[in-house]
Amino acid sequence: MTKEQFEQEVERVIDPAFGYAVRLSGGNRDEAEDLLQEAVLAAFKGRETFTSGTNFKAWFFRILTNSLYRKVGKKQLETVSIDADPEPYLYMQARDAGFSGSEDPAELLFDKIDGAEVLAALDALPDDFREVSSLYFTGEMSYDEIAETLDIPVGTVRSRLHRARKLLQVALWDVAVRRGLVEDISHA
Amino acid sequence: MHEMDCSDAVAKIGDFLDRELSADEIAMVERHLAECGGCRNAFRWEGSVISLVKQCAQEQAPEGLVGRLLDGLDEGH
Numbered sequence: 001m002t003k004e005q006f007e008q009e010v011e012r013v014i015d016p017a018f019g020y021a022v023r024l025s026g027g028n029r030d031e032a033e034d035l036l037q038e039a040v041l042a043a044f045k046g047r048e049t050f051t052s053g054t055n056f057k058a059w060f061f062r063i064l065t066n067s068l069y070r071k072v073g074k075k076q077l078e079t080v081s082i083d084a085d086p087e088p089y090l091y092m093q094a095r096d097a098g099f100s101g102s103e104d105p106a107e108l109l110f111d112k113i114d115g116a117e118v119l120a121a122l123d124a125l126p127d128d129f130r131e132v133s134s135l136y137f138t139g140e141m142s143y144d145e146i147a148e149t150l151d152i153p154v155g156t157v158r159s160r161l162h163r164a165r166k167l168l169q170v171a172l173w174d175v176a177v178r179r180g181l182v183e184d185i186s187h188a
Numbered sequence: 189m190h191e192m193d194c195s196d197a198v199a200k201i202g203d204f205l206d207r208e209l210s211a212d213e214i215a216m217v218e219r220h221l222a223e224c225g226g227c228r229n230a231f232r233w234e235g236s237v238i239s240l241v242k243q244c245a246q247e248q249a250p251e252g253l254v255g256r257l258l259d260g261l262d263e264g265h
């Protein structure tokens with residue numbers, strides 16, 4: 001890959017790469033920039049290992065992920081007690097709280113939840129779940145691309161992502177209850 | 189072809205919303221949703237959560253970032 005091709009590829013993925021780096025850095029944008037800088041240097045140095053015609057984004061995001069763990073070390077996945085049932089948690093909580101279920105959930109709850117609270121919930125996920133979720137939510141990646149980036153089976157991506165989404169829903173419902181949104185609506 | 193019940197449909201909710209199902213499976217889920225208001229609601233809530241998080245997590249690289257990152261890349265490295 002020539003320097004020019006490398007630059008074009010980086011430019012093409014810069015927004016999702018920055019988003020992913022921000023999440024890996026727990027929301028710290030300066031750290032995200034440093035992390036990206038390291039990854040760009042490492043990727044450029046190792047550009048001969050990239051096979052042309054394959055997925056540059058997955059290759060680069062893998063280097064980005066490794067740059068982080070070289071710095072901070074990777075925490076082992078905590079044992080998260082969450083059942084794998086794919087039940088739609090928020091919907092069921094809402095129904096139990098007295099919503100009919102046919103309301104527009106965005107209008108009802110989500111528009112009233114602060115973006116910062118959503119991101120806090122994302123950043124609070126255990127490492128392995130946060131990694132997969134960040135690639136999915138900010139990296140705009142398919143299951144296959146995530147699997148390639150993290151070098152794990154697609155089935156693992158699927159189960160981590162589905163569990164992560166459930167954890168996020170538990171956290172968001174918690175926010176809604178704490179902020180009194182649920183009570184306001186069910187008594188309205 | 190086998191028809192889905194609610195628990196089959198709900199088991200496919202994540203893959204359906206992520207477009208990770210085969211065309212046959214999509215058609216089966218859609219047939220169930222057309223008949224079942226409860227599952228339609230559940231799918232809508234689930235989809236809303238995903239959009240909410242995607243929207244909040246979307247980032248735009250700061251002005252000039254690419255330039256700073258690529259500055260000083262040395263052909264000789």
Ligand SMILES: [Zn+2]
Nearest residue numbers: 193194224227
């Ligand atoms: Zn149903």
